[in-house]
Amino acid sequence: MADYISLPAEKRTEFGKGAARRVRRADKIPAVLYEHGNPPLHLTLPGHQTMMALKASNAVLTLDVDGEGHLALVKDVQRDPIKRTIEHVDLVVVRKGEKFIVDIAVHVEGEAAPETVVTTDLTALSVETEATNIPDSFTVSVEGLAAGTQILAGAVELPEGVTLVTDPEALLVNVTQAISEEALEAELAEAEAEAGIEHEEADDAEAAEGGADAAEGSDEEKSEDA
CATH class of the missing domain: 2.40.240.10 (Ribosomal Protein L25; Chain P)
Known part of the structure; x- marks a missing residue:
């Protein structure tokens, strides 16, 4: 307090x-x-x-x-x-006994289950409390939580005499499945296709041809040196 x-x-x-x-x-x-x-x-x-x-x-x-x-x-x-x-x-x-609405910081601690991503949607909660009874902060644990778990504002344990003002149904913390590298590449390719972005094969061919020319030039230089 x-x-x-x-x-x-x-x-x-x-x-x-x-x-x-x-x-x-x-x-x-x-x-x-x-x-x-x-x-x-x-x-x-x-x-x-x-x-x-x-x-x-x-x-x-x-x-x-x-x-x-x-x-x-x-x-x-x-x-x-x-x-x-x-x-x-x-x-x-x-004055002692008088109540005010204040914003209290929320701290997330712990490690969720492997291959998950923890997103904090709210960094503070609005509460009504006496000025002489203001909490320093609230702590929410995500230790071991699986993908798909959501923590709502109403789930936070409040000290006696403190009333939640924030919507209790407001999303506080969201635990989602981490996306794999393959899935990320697939999503990127899909997004590029929807945007009409095309990678021309000619570019790859020119790059390969350039590499071949460089190699051939190197061989000719070696022959002249010999």
């Missing part, structure tokens, strides 16, 4: 791109804390500490703003498209 991560925060009084750049140059991150029924609170977060905190998925933060504590869930993180550094963070105030 998600752990609380404490971060000091300062209120911001300057806004705009210029102010945001000055904040980042000071190794800090501009942020906005949203709370239903109250105006948004503009904050500045410590750069390195925030970066480390946001490595955890669905991090729940305890913000200390001028001695006042706020429990917050990360709503959105804006990053530099090239450097991938954090440029801005949106947060939302949460």
Whole structure:
């Protein structure tokens, strides 16, 4: 489950791109804390500490703003498209017992039966849960599963207090039969035939003739040398 991560925060009084750049140059991150029924609170977060905190998925933060504590869930993180550094963070105030819909990553582990291919159709599941009870991830095992096996979203075991929002009939993992090299070549040939692609025999004949000419030339050179 998600752990609380404490971060000091300062209120911001300057806004705009210029102010945001000055904040980042000071190794800090501009942020906005949203709370239903109250105006948004503009904050500045410590750069390195925030970066480390946001490595955890669905991090729940305890913000200390001028001695006042706020429990917050990360709503959105804006990053530099090239450097991938954090440029801005949106947060939302949460309360114990209040439920939210979040996306939880799904990890597939194990080895399916020989000569099979495992395809993951969903990499995350949407669930409704309390902010203080957010799972870190879900794990699905494909160990020894035969071709033709399908794992649906509804088959994933959820912790108590967590409700699935994703369609339970949604395909999560699909195990199919691996295609042989011969079958692959046959499919390729069929596809080329349907597309009207033909390999002219003349090309092969010219290649063979070229090889024969090269060999004959080599023999003549040997005779002259002799």
